[in-house]
Amino acid sequence: MAELLVVPALLAYGEAAFAYAGELRGPGLAGRLATWGVRLGWLAQTALLVGQAASAEGFPWGTWAGSLNLFVWLVVGAYLIWGCTPRYRLLGLAVMPIAALLLALAWAGGGTTFEEGDRPGVVLAVHVALMLAAFAGLTLAAGMAALYLWQERRLKRHERGVLKVRVPPLDALDRLAARTVLGSLALLTLGIGVGAARFERGDFDAAMAVTLAVWATYASLLVLRHEGWRGRRAALVNLAGFVLVAIVLPLTHFAS
């Protein structure tokens, strides 16, 4: 029965995604409903993950669907830290529909069931957790980059309603995305380092190659920021990096 916790989580995330769309018409009730949807959904998903961890003898999120479940929880958790404040609420419009969709996918793939799980050992569990946390942070940074490009376009086009929708300030989005990338890159570096401890000759595969490309892309982004690659350019590099993240996640499970 506890497995059904995915239902309230999914419903709450879905409600939040719809309510964030309502927030586009102006600040008010829709935004508050969205915020509560995110909070309640995250609590339900947390309870689900705790239940999975308690009932499993090994690592319960070793499958692609299980990883996706954990990944969604990390993304929404990172968003919850500050995303629910009125100024950043609209970021939820970029994050919550994806979160709801991925959680539904994880559910359909059996990633929310209570099973014994794999016994991958501590090192691999730490490696997977670090990599997923890093990818979750990078997903959030991509959400900020998308919001940046949308708002920048509205400002450039002198849209009449540019002040009607409460969007985070451009400069804040740019700096916050860079900080999120920095933190995520640190986690990714650690995750790669931990994974390297188990590395044996002949293990190198496409997933590792793309992971290294992800690392190189985001590291370049941070270096280039010092050279003036901020704003639009940084957002575009950020999104390019996210395309690689979107590739590496399924690649890890289906092509390794």
Next chain:
Amino acid sequence: MTALTLVGVSHHRAPIDLRERVALDLDACRAMVERLGGEAVVLSTCNRTEVYLAREEDAEDEAVAAVTELAGDHAADLSAALYRLRDEAAALHLFRVAAGLDSLVPGEGEILGQVRSAFEAGAPGPLLDRLFRQALHTGRRVRVETAIGESPASVPSAAAALAQQVFGELGGRRVLVLGAGKISEATARNLVSRGAEIAVVANRTIAHGEDLARKLGARALALDAVAAELEHADVVVSATSAAGVVVSRETVANALHARKGRPLLLVDLAVPRDLDPAINGLEGCFLYDVDDLRAVVEETLSGRRGEAASAERLVAEEAERFRDWHAALDVVPTIASLRALAEEIRDSELARAGGRLSETERRNVESVTSQILAKLLHLPTIRMKEAAAAADGVVYADVVRHLFGLGEEERRR
């Protein structure tokens, strides 16, 4: 019951030349209140002059005379533009004024401060004190519970709101002002009020630029020296009277490398335009001219009008609360007399029985009788207040006075 009377003139029916004849500063408002005597408040803004009186008898003539006197030779014109409101209608009007719903720009924030100042300069008694406190509460409530006051209502405030949309908090952001006229100053002041720092004022005539620079705590420069300043500025506000372009695309493009990708907001309020429109095509540069800003203001004003419907509902709710309170004044003396009579009977009976009771018994009897009275009188009190709200208060009060002989008791005393 004390009646509330409002007589006033406003932008709805009176042209500016008439309104300026009756406009008063705070000292003059105070003087008028003293002349009127009793409970009186005078509210005077650029859009209205209103006299609020609370009197036992009809005070309309007194208020009309006070306002008409101000118009001097134009008294006849003024009397056609005057409005006269009483009790609930007067309260509703003041609540709408405080909420900014009677203003030219719906939801403008200045009026709430003006209502507060008028209240403080007035001579409120129980009725006007309650009225103005509730009006201030209504004004605050409307601004908190609706978005009517959130969006900019003028071109300078739209420029400042756009700066916040780009940079967030403006604390420490450097502003470069081109031109030393009124428009430049108004926009600069709006930015300063939100935390920005005016770094430089550049003007063709340096002496004029120095005057404004002094007022804003900035440096003054000649217009042809602004290129070097673009590197450090976050916001450029331009409103010169130059005939052609003052800052070209190339000038800004040259400064971009040194800016290391920091965004730049440029606001061109001049006609003809000072800033090359092609600047908007540069990466990280956002150029708004006066038409763009007007379009933003019009759009946000339509949003304000949309919010006005919600604000009207809140105001009506507050006006109803005031009406109930005001109507309850009809029955308050009767309720007080009834309670006093009940207490008197209880005290006298307790005194008669006092000698036969121990100290503990006396305290117990006191407590029990006090609770009986409170419970017995609770429902009649509520019902009388409800009847007062439904305009039957006087009838109910008379019946209660007759049934309990309240008038007779008072006469005997």
